[in-house]
Amino acid sequence: MPREIRTCRGLAARSMVNVAGGEKAGVRFSDIEDAFLFVGSAPYGTHSAYLNVETGQVFYQSEMADLDEIGDEEMDWDHMIEIPHKNDLDLGQSLVFDFVEANLPDDYHGVRDIFRRRGAYARFKELLAEKDLLEAWYQFEHERE
Numbered sequence: 334m335p336r337e338i339r340t341c342r343g344l345a346a347r348s349m350v351n352v353a354g355g356e357k358a359g360v361r362f363s364d365i366e367d368a369f370l371f372v373g374s375a376p377y378g379t380h381s382a383y384l385n386v387e388t389g390q391v392f393y394q395s396e397m398a399d400l401d402e403i404g405d406e407e408m409d410w411d412h413m414i415e416i417p418h419k420n421d422l423d424l425g426q427s428l429v430f431d432f433v434e435a436n437l438p439d440d441y442h443g444v445r446d447i448f449r450r451r452g453a454y455a456r457f458k459e460l461l462a463e464k465d466l467l468e469a470w471y472q473f474e475h476e477r478e
Contacts, residue, residue, distance in 0.1 A: 360389040373419035382416040
């Protein structure tokens with residue numbers, strides 16, 4: 334695996350991508366969305382997906398599911414973009430604080446402190462387990478997806 338892979342931060346803006354010769358290859362938003370949901374459905378670093386900006390094809394890898402669509406294939410890594418995990422984009426933080434306001438209002442400032450350091454989601458889930466709110470969190474998160 335290469336050491337430098339570009340990351341895709343503007344997922345919605347990448348509905349069409351330039352390819353050699355100035356032509357455009359269609360990239361379906363639903364493919365990018367599926368890849369994003371796949372990567373974010375497991376703990377950080379467990380699932381990964383890569384978009385080939387030349388062909389529009391998405392390749393998946395998972396340590397949990399023993400899935401590897403890249404394997405030993407020759408990949409042109411200059412044309413690959415890594416699909417980010419939702420934690421990379423901080424998309425879950427607003428959801429976290431909506432949940433905290435509704436279910437843990439007295440812990441709001443403590444949760445803010447948790448999210449100022451690495452490993453915040455793990456510590457947040459530990460707090461929820463201590464408060465017996467982990468299942469409520471998963472239900473809340475699922476309803477908001």
